[in-house]
Amino acid sequence: MTSKILETDSTGLGTPPGPVRPVARRRPPGAPTALGLGSAMIFLSLIVLIPLAAVLWKSAEHGPGFFWKSVTTPDAWAALKLTVVASIIVALINLVMGTLIAWVLVRDSFPGKAVLDTLIDLPFALPTIVAGLVLLELYGADSPLGINLAYTRVGVAVALLFVTLPFVVRTVQPVLLELDRDMEQAAASLGAGNWTIFRRIILPNLLPAMVSGTALAFTRSIAEFGSTVLISGNLPFKTQVAAVQIFGQIENDNTASAAAVSTALLVVAFVVLVTLDLVQRWGSRRG
Amino acid sequence: MAIEARHINKAFGATSVLQDVSVEVPSGSLTALLGPSGGGKSTLLRVIAGLEQPDSGTVLIAGADVTRLAPQRRNVGFVFQHYAAFKHMTVFDNIAFGLQIRKRPKNEIHKRVHELLELVHLDQFAKRYPAQLSGGQRQRMALARALAVEPEVLLLDEPFGALDAQVRKELRAWLRRLHDDVHVTTVFVTHDQEEAIEVADTIVVLAGGRVEQSGSPHEVYDNPANEFVMRFLGPVTELDGRLVRPHDIELTAEPEPGSAEATVERVVRLGFEVRVEMRLGDQDAWAQVTRGLAERLRLAPGETVHVRPGPDARTLAVV
Numbered sequence: 001m002t003s004k005i006l007e008t009d010s011t012g013l014g015t016p017p018g019p020v021r022p023v024a025r026r027r028p029p030g031a032p033t034a035l036g037l038g039s040a041m042i043f044l045s046l047i048v049l050i051p052l053a054a055v056l057w058k059s060a061e062h063g064p065g066f067f068w069k070s071v072t073t074p075d076a077w078a079a080l081k082l083t084v085v086a087s088i089i090v091a092l093i094n095l096v097m098g099t100l101i102a103w104v105l106v107r108d109s110f111p112g113k114a115v116l117d118t119l120i121d122l123p124f125a126l127p128t129i130v131a132g133l134v135l136l137e138l139y140g141a142d143s144p145l146g147i148n149l150a151y152t153r154v155g156v157a158v159a160l161l162f163v164t165l166p167f168v169v170r171t172v173q174p175v176l177l178e179l180d181r182d183m184e185q186a187a188a189s190l191g192a193g194n195w196t197i198f199r200r201i202i203l204p205n206l207l208p209a210m211v212s213g214t215a216l217a218f219t220r221s222i223a224e225f226g227s228t229v230l231i232s233g234n235l236p237f238k239t240q241v242a243a244v245q246i247f248g249q250i251e252n253d254n255t256a257s258a259a260a261v262s263t264a265l266l267v268v269a270f271v272v273l274v275t276l277d278l279v280q281r282w283g284s285r286r287g
Numbered sequence: 288m289a290i291e292a293r294h295i296n297k298a299f300g301a302t303s304v305l306q307d308v309s310v311e312v313p314s315g316s317l318t319a320l321l322g323p324s325g326g327g328k329s330t331l332l333r334v335i336a337g338l339e340q341p342d343s344g345t346v347l348i349a350g351a352d353v354t355r356l357a358p359q360r361r362n363v364g365f366v367f368q369h370y371a372a373f374k375h376m377t378v379f380d381n382i383a384f385g386l387q388i389r390k391r392p393k394n395e396i397h398k399r400v401h402e403l404l405e406l407v408h409l410d411q412f413a414k415r416y417p418a419q420l421s422g423g424q425r426q427r428m429a430l431a432r433a434l435a436v437e438p439e440v441l442l443l444d445e446p447f448g449a450l451d452a453q454v455r456k457e458l459r460a461w462l463r464r465l466h467d468d469v470h471v472t473t474v475f476v477t478h479d480q481e482e483a484i485e486v487a488d489t490i491v492v493l494a495g496g497r498v499e500q501s502g503s504p505h506e507v508y509d510n511p512a513n514e515f516v517m518r519f520l521g522p523v524t525e526l527d528g529r530l531v532r533p534h535d536i537e538l539t540a541e542p543e544p545g546s547a548e549a550t551v552e553r554v555v556r557l558g559f560e561v562r563v564e565m566r567l568g569d570q571d572a573w574a575q576v577t578r579g580l581a582e583r584l585r586l587a588p589g590e591t592v593h594v595r596p597g598p599d600a601r602t603l604a605v606v
Binding site for chain 2: 183185187188189190192193196200205
């Protein structure tokens with residue numbers, strides 16, 4: 001099979017290989033960018049960087065030995081472990097269920113869809129302590145549903161699931177909405193079955209959103225206080241999460257230990273965010 | 288026949304899109320489904336590909352009834368107006384997709400994809416992503432992807448619709464030559480009559496969900512079945528209650544048998560041709576003549592000329 005080459009060339013037939021990306025256009029130097037960057041940096045510093053630095057500073061006050069001792073006291077270590085493990089499980093459940101809910105909201109049509117779509121954001125609106133109270137009423141000792149999760153780790157996970165539900169749904173939903181349906185039809189006409197289309201066409205396009213939604217859910221989850229404080233019953237070594245343990249330390253005027261445990265949480269969150277970012281970059285480079 | 292669509296009906300809600308449409312596409316042909324937008328041509332193409340289910344009617348591909356067959360199993364190549372490139376895959380992987388689905392051996396896939404890359408002149412672009420290609424290049428990639436699985440028929444839905452005029456013209460000519468080389472039965476949808484006439488060997492005119500006429504470009508242009516087809520396929524003007532192609536109008540200085548007197552209103556030179564706008568009684572008409580003739584007749588506004596349909600002119604009574 002051969003074909004003649006076109007004489008004219010605006011289609012790029014026969015264009016020699018070379019850099020395709022046009023050189024990024026340089027912004028005209030001037031005030032607007034500097035002003036924008038400056039404002040962003042000042043705002044970020046005031047709201048995020050300085051408070052975080054203060055926490056780190058506080059935790060390092062008494063040296064690394066003290067820090068290590070603070071985070072490895074039996075109750076602090078147990079709280080950290082529970083928090084991280086529960087958050088991983090919660091984030092993974094969110095990954096699957098959040099993607100599924102986003103899928104249903106975008107691809108299916110059913111009565112009440114608009115209502116459901118609005119409901120998704122409610123966990124954000126409800127004060128988390130109220131959420132904890134409601135969960136305790138529903139899944140506590142006097143559960144009208146006959147499910148008693150009070151003072152259990154499952155109860156903690158349910159509370160975390162409640163408050164972190166919107167993250168994956170709301171990151172995946174817009175990407176799914178924008179996804180070119182023609183791609184799926186093209187794959188189908190090339191012989192791909194539904195599962196193959198999902199795995200090879202849809203999933204790779206959703207993955208970045210799924211990963212960032214999951215990361216958000218995870219980081220939100222390890223810091224959660226309000227919703228867990230009631231349903232967990234704060235049993236040290238059993239259901240006490242890190243945020244509640246920190247609160248206890250603060251109440252006992254042990255702020256340096258509280259800062260140390262907080263720093264441990266920050267480090268975990270930071271490592272997870274950086275790792276996921278690297279994974280994504282690696283993934284997008286591979287295509 | 289490579290494709291037979293028989294008595295296809297399709298409605299979206301209350302809107303009927305295809306009404307008892309029957310089309311036959313001979314093996315190895317390059318057929319255009321031509322018509323105005325909303326005429327049902329894209330829907331018909333999608334019904335053939337299995338991307339849409341007809342409400343009634345039968346689709347046969349290579350003699351086999353595929354009406355209830357999923358698109359995956361029809362062995363058609365489909366090219367979309369907006370390329371439908373798999374944007375997370377390289378050009379190579381896009382083209383290899385159908386072969387990978389069919390679990391062909393790696394070295395065979397490699398060989399076939401490189402053949403196709405050469406065929407569509409994208410050999411140097413194998414490792415690029417679709418976002419790094421121009422529109423014309425993306426569409427050629429989509430074409431190679433569809434051809435990779437050696438489809439029974441190749442279906443193209445407004446394949447050049449999203450491209451600018453210059454690229455569109457080049458790709459048209461290229462598609463024609465590609466078809467001469469590859470000989471796969473091809474159906475493409477277009478609303479551009481010039482594109483259909485230039486590229487296709489058979490034209491099916493679809494409007495309002497019905498087939499208005501089908502035949503060779505020559506047939507539909509010269510012997511339009513009705514006023515709609517005549518108007519859609521090229522310029523027309525009205526002369527004495529009949530539709531005539533402006534280039535079929537004969538202008539003379541003196542009256543001839545069957546001619547009518549007209550007053551020239553405007554003479555527009557369009558390079559090699561001259562457009563003469565005239566007034567006949569209470570009607571406007573125009574004729575397309577050569578520069579030589581315009582000069583010989585000294586056509587100028589206010590002059591009187593005599594017009595009649597030329598001896599070979601095809602005319603159609605205005606209903």
